[in-house]
Amino acid sequence: MKAVIIIPPKDFKDETLSAALDMLQKWGITPTIASYTSGECVGYHGAVYKPDINAARIKAEDYNMLILVDGTGIESYKLYDFRPLLDLVHEFSYQKRLIVAISNAAKILARSNIIANTKLSIPGDDETNRLVRLYKGIVSDNEIEFDNNIMTVAKSDDARQAFAVLIEKLGLK
Numbered sequence: 001m002k003a004v005i006i007i008p009p010k011d012f013k014d015e016t017l018s019a020a021l022d023m024l025q026k027w028g029i030t031p032t033i034a035s036y037t038s039g040e041c042v043g044y045h046g047a048v049y050k051p052d053i054n055a056a057r058i059k060a061e062d063y064n065m066l067i068l069v070d071g072t073g074i075e076s077y078k079l080y081d082f083r084p085l086l087d088l089v090h091e092f093s094y095q096k097r098l099i100v101a102i103s104n105a106a107k108i109l110a111r112s113n114i115i116a117n118t119k120l121s122i123p124g125d126d127e128t129n130r131l132v133r134l135y136k137g138i139v140s141d142n143e144i145e146f147d148n149n150i151m152t153v154a155k156s157d158d159a160r161q162a163f164a165v166l167i168e169k170l171g172l173k
Helices: 014-026 072-076 083-094 103-111 126-134 156-169
Strands: 002-006 030-035 065-068 098-102 144-147 150-153
Touching: 002 014, 014 030, 014 156, 065 083, 065 103, 072 103, 083 098, 083 103, 098 103, 098 156, 103 126, 103 150, 144 156, 150 156
Parallel strands: 002 030, 002 065, 065 098, 098 150
Antiparallel strands: 144 150
């Protein structure tokens, strides 16, 4: 099983990426870190990662899941408006591959136009709420929501717990 993790070039949540890498590797899922830069990516708290692949080269059929890491970099780089990323998310959805969005990365799901009639756990900010409603998503009161092939997590503080739920949903022991 293989997962691709998309991070902004700067200001992604270090702890979310760390939790994803720990859980995936623990359960034998091969993680690939991707970004839309070939240089080093720097997290909000200073962690530095060199992407394994430029996100523009990702093909959905090569991965079982897509993980969108949260952070202020999503806002800074307006990743929710970046057409290549939106198309990639749409392709993962079309192929019924698992998509995980943490906190404000839910904006990317909404703008990808894949959330109609899907329950989403989102952060409490007005803009994310507006986008989810605009694209016909259903706002859930749960901290973690798994609907169809989409898993959303309202707060990055719940990322580690969310990845444990994901492992359970995948039936890994």
